[in-house]
Amino acid sequence: MFEYLFGPFLHYGFMQRALLGSLILSISCAPVGVFLMLRRMSLTGDAMSHAILPGAALGFLFFGLEIIPMTIGGLLIGLLVALGSGLVSRFTVQKEDASMAAFYLISLAIGVLIVSWRGSSVDLMHVLFGSVLALNDAALGLIVGVALTTYIVLLLFWRGLVAECLDPLFLRSVSRIGGPVHLLFLVLVVLNLVGGFQALGTLLSVGLMMLPAAGARFWSNDVRSLCLIAVAIAMASSVCGLLLSYHASMPSGPAIICIAGAFYLFSALVGRRGVLANLFVSGRHKTA
Amino acid sequence: MNDFCLEFQNFTLGYQGHAAVHHLSGSVARGSLTAIAGANGSGKSTLLKGIAGILKPISGSCAAHINRLAYLPQQSELDRTFPARVIDLVALGFWQRRGLLGRITLQDRAELTKCLGAVGLEGFEKRPLDSLSGGQMQRALFARTMLQDADLILLDEPFNAVDARTIADLVMLVKGWTAEGRTVLCVLHDHVLVREHFPQTLLLARKLVSWGPTPDVMTAANLMRARGFQEAWDERSGWCEERLAPDGHGHCHPIIDKREQAVAAHV
Numbered sequence: 067m068f069e070y071l072f073g074p075f076l077h078y079g080f081m082q083r084a085l086l087g088s089l090i091l092s093i094s095c096a097p098v099g100v101f102l103m104l105r106r107m108s109l110t111g112d113a114m115s116h117a118i119l120p121g122a123a124l125g126f127l128f129f130g131l132e133i134i135p136m137t138i139g140g141l142l143i144g145l146l147v148a149l150g151s152g153l154v155s156r157f158t159v160q161k162e163d164a165s166m167a168a169f170y171l172i173s174l175a176i177g178v179l180i181v182s183w184r185g186s187s188v189d190l191m192h193v194l195f196g197s198v199l200a201l202n203d204a205a206l207g208l209i210v211g212v213a214l215t216t217y218i219v220l221l222l223f224w225r226g227l228v229a230e231c232l233d234p235l236f237l238r239s240v241s242r243i244g245g246p247v248h249l250l251f252l253v254l255v256v257l258n259l260v261g262g263f264q265a266l267g268t269l270l271s272v273g274l275m276m277l278p279a280a281g282a283r284f285w286s287n288d289v290r291s292l293c294l295i296a297v298a299i300a301m302a303s304s305v306c307g308l309l310l311s312y313h314a315s316m317p318s319g320p321a322i323i324c325i326a327g328a329f330y331l332f333s334a335l336v337g338r339r340g341v342l343a344n345l346f347v348s349g350r351h352k353t354a
Numbered sequence: 355m356n357d358f359c360l361e362f363q364n365f366t367l368g369y370q371g372h373a374a375v376h377h378l379s380g381s382v383a384r385g386s387l388t389a390i391a392g393a394n395g396s397g398k399s400t401l402l403k404g405i406a407g408i409l410k411p412i413s414g415s416c417a418a419h420i421n422r423l424a425y426l427p428q429q430s431e432l433d434r435t436f437p438a439r440v441i442d443l444v445a446l447g448f449w450q451r452r453g454l455l456g457r458i459t460l461q462d463r464a465e466l467t468k469c470l471g472a473v474g475l476e477g478f479e480k481r482p483l484d485s486l487s488g489g490q491m492q493r494a495l496f497a498r499t500m501l502q503d504a505d506l507i508l509l510d511e512p513f514n515a516v517d518a519r520t521i522a523d524l525v526m527l528v529k530g531w532t533a534e535g536r537t538v539l540c541v542l543h544d545h546v547l548v549r550e551h552f553p554q555t556l557l558l559a560r561k562l563v564s565w566g567p568t569p570d571v572m573t574a575a576n577l578m579r580a581r582g583f584q585e586a587w588d589e590r591s592g593w594c595e596e597r598l599a600p601d602g603h604g605h606c607h608p609i610i611d612k613r614e615q616a617v618a619a620h621v
Contacts (some may be wrong), residue, residue, distance in 0.1 A: 104436060111366045226454050229446055232438055235431040239406050239423070240502070243571045287482050 074312045075200040083201045084308055084318060087209050088266075092274060092300030094213035095258045097220055099279030104289070106163065108280065111272040113170040114252075115259050119177030122263065127180060133204050137260055144256035147173050152249050212261035216254055223247055226261050228289060252281040266319040273323035274300055281330040284337025299329045305350065359384040359506055359537040360405065364414035365595075367397070367404040368562055372587045373412060374400040374593065382539065384505075387532045389552035389568070390541045392580055394556045398541040401427055402508045405539070413605075420537075422450050422573040424504035428541070430509045434483055440494050441479040444470065447501025469497040487522055488515040496524055500531075507531060513547070525551050530535035548572060 068213035074081045102111055121143030147169045154165040183277045220227070226247040229237045237244040255275075262271025278299035307322030314321075334340050360382040367375040375397040382388060390398045403409040405416055406425040432443075443464055448458060470478060475492040478486075478554065484495065492515065499507060508526070513521045517566075532538055539556075542548050548555055548568060555571040557563040558582045564571045 067387060104433075121366045155459065223454065225449075228438070228442070229449065231433060233430060233446065235408075235427055236425075236446060236498075237449070239425040239427075242550075243454060283437075287484075288439070289437055292437060298584045 070313070071309065074309065079130040079193055080201075081308065081312065083206060087201045087206055088274075088304035088308065088322060088352040090209050090213050091258075091262050091266075091271075092278070092304050094209070094216045095262060095271070095275040095296055096278045096282075096296035098216060098251075098254050098258050099275035099277075100289070100292045100296050101227060101231065101278065101283065103279045103283065104292075105208065108276055109163070110166055111255060111259065111275050113166050114144055114148065114255055115263070115272040117170040117258060118144040118256065118263065120173055120180055123177050125178040127183075133202065133208065137263075138207055140263065141256060142258045143173060144260060145253060145319075148217055149249065152252055156245055156248075172328035173233040209261045210304070212257045215257060219250060219254055223250060227251060241301055266322065268317040270323050273326060274303070275321065277326035277330045278303065281333040281337075281347065284340040284343065287339070299333075303344075357475070358382065358420055359383045359386070359413055360539075361417045361419075362414070363403065363417070365411055366413045366415050367400050367409055368412050369400075369455065371412075373403065376594070377414065378562055379414075380562070380565055380607075382537060384537055385532055385535045386537055386554050387529065388539050388554040388556055389539075389548040389574070390539060390556045390558060391543075391545065391548055392558035392563070395560075396569060397560050398558055399510050401558065402427075402510050402541060405506075406508055418506060420504070420506045422502060422504040423506045424499045424502040426499050426512055426591065427506045427512060428514070430495070432491075432495075433532065434486075434491070436483065438483050439479065440470070440475065440481045440483065440486070443494055443540070444498045444501060445499040450502055450504075464481065466501060469500045470494075472500065472527060473497045474520070481504065489517060489520055492516050496527065500527070505536050507536055507538045509538065510540070511541050511543065513542070513544070523549070545572060545577075 075085055099111065102108055116242050118140035121139030121141065122136045125132070125134075125139035126349060135195075147166075151162060151165040154160055154169075155162040158165075219244040221233070226237075226241075226243050230244050230247050230251075233242055233336035259271050262274060266274060278296040279292070281299050283297035284291050301325035303322055307325040308317060308318060308327065311318040311321035336342055359382040361536070362378045362380050365378040366373050366470070378401070384455060390401065392398050402425065404411055405418065409441065410424075413415075413443075431477065433557075445462075447460060447466075448456075452458060452462070454571055467476075470476060474494045475493055475497065477520065478490070483491070492512065496512070498507070506603040507528075512523065516524065525547070528538055528540065540552070542552070549572055554566065555578050556565045557571050557576055563580045564573075564576045569617060
């Protein structure tokens with residue numbers, strides 16, 4: 067049993083790296099996912115994960131399968147899409163979901179064009195699905211950097227983020243910080259997706275961001291504890307997913323996301339605010 | 355600093371080139387309590403948005419001689435499903451004093467508790483927002499407005515969905531604010547409430563109908579005039595040429611006669 071649970075992480079360097087990378091990513095992604103969910107932007111993560119494709123593809127086009135150029139490319143394009151859609155929704159009547167859809171579709175189409183122009187479908191698969199088992203020092207360093215940045219920004223701008231989610235009109239009447247905070251938050255989303263795409267791929271990095279957050283919502287009604295629960299679910303999913311992928315010879319990214327999905331379904335069913343709790347309302351109640 | 359809190363000069367606000375508040379001029383005395391009355395679509399909320407700086411004026415200006423402004427909108431964009439407690443919402447009122455990073459001190463906490471007590475929400479600190487009734491939410495927002503410690507307070511129909519007893523409590527609160535030297539402008543529909551509690555009234559119908567002491571403003575004739583304005587936009591209507599005719603007798607103001615303009619200019 068001990069061997070089954072800890073063996074892979076003790077004996078193999080690549081498993082240790084994978085564990086370290088995905089755990090740090092979990093700590094960093096999950097709180098960002100919580101805020102995305104609370105702002106009803108859950109699908110924005112998905113859109114952004116597509117949007118960074120042309121950047122990654124451009125990096126690939128000029129430098130081959132190298133993490134640094136692909137990351138920087140993804141980052142730049144992602145920020146461009148985030149800024150563009152954020153500005154359109156800030157200064158016009160168009161809501162963020164529509165502008166985000168427009169910008170990410172443009173970006174995705176360009177990305178697919180670039181990939182099909184040079185490179186085979188195998189390379190595209192690698193960009194889209196990644197491989198946590200092939201994390202090198204550069205990728206690990208990137209993930210650590212992303213996590214540090216995420217926490218510094220979250221701690222500094224916590225009050226602004228909460229205010230911008232809770233009552234944006236009020237924030238506008240007392241401060242001009244709302245717009246910058248919103249854009250900064252979108253930057254965090256892009257950073258975490260880019261950090262995740264080497265480990266899990268663009269398609270699945272958003273899963274580690276959203277699934278734990280969505281699952282946590284069934285357990286708590288407080289932002290702080292939501293973040294902590296989401297981080298715990300994400301970390302547990304990473305460990306279980308890696309073990310599953312090792313023992314069942316499955317690809318690591320989908321395995322991690324499947325476990326996170328299982329956590330979500332379990333929470334939705336039996337969580338304190340889940341389906342069962344709402345279906346079977348206890349007749350007991352307090353008098354005041 | 356003079357004893358005017360707000361000074362409007364030809365203040366014009368609107369949406370997509372259609373004016374919603376037309377050429378408002380006049381001033382609001384410091385520490386005064388003014389009701390803003392008028393029919394639906396007469397520009398009451400727009401005027402408050404313009405004062406709060408959320409809506410940029412098309413022309414003219416509004417000079418505010420204040421340190422802090424508090425604005426309680428009619429339709430707040432408040433997300434009631436957000437996982438926050440009453441205390442988190444009310445504590446937003448510290449923003450102007452504590453900013454993004456300033457600590458909420460124990461003294462601040464005591465002040466917050468006092469404000470919750472003043473609006474009749476003792477013991478509600480830890481209650482989640484989604485468990486509040488409409489009236490309780492409104493009182494929580496009043497507590498937040500109190501905490502802002504502003505010298506100009508704008509309230510947009512603050513008594514909607516609030517029961518009579520709570521209205522009485524909240525009106526007392528508002529009067530207390532003006533006694534402390536704060537200036538309050540309050541959009542109201544209830545004419546009884548206006549006559550009973552508000553010394554000053556500004557009657558709007560896209561443009562100023564009348565402005566001054568409430569008994570002089572809330573006359574049958576004025577109210578009749580305030581009802582007879584064109585609510586719908588007219589794309590064929592000409593451009594307002596007031597700027598070209600600085601004496602203020604523009605052709606596009608058929609409702610207001612010269613006598614009323616004289617009143618408007620003198621309040």
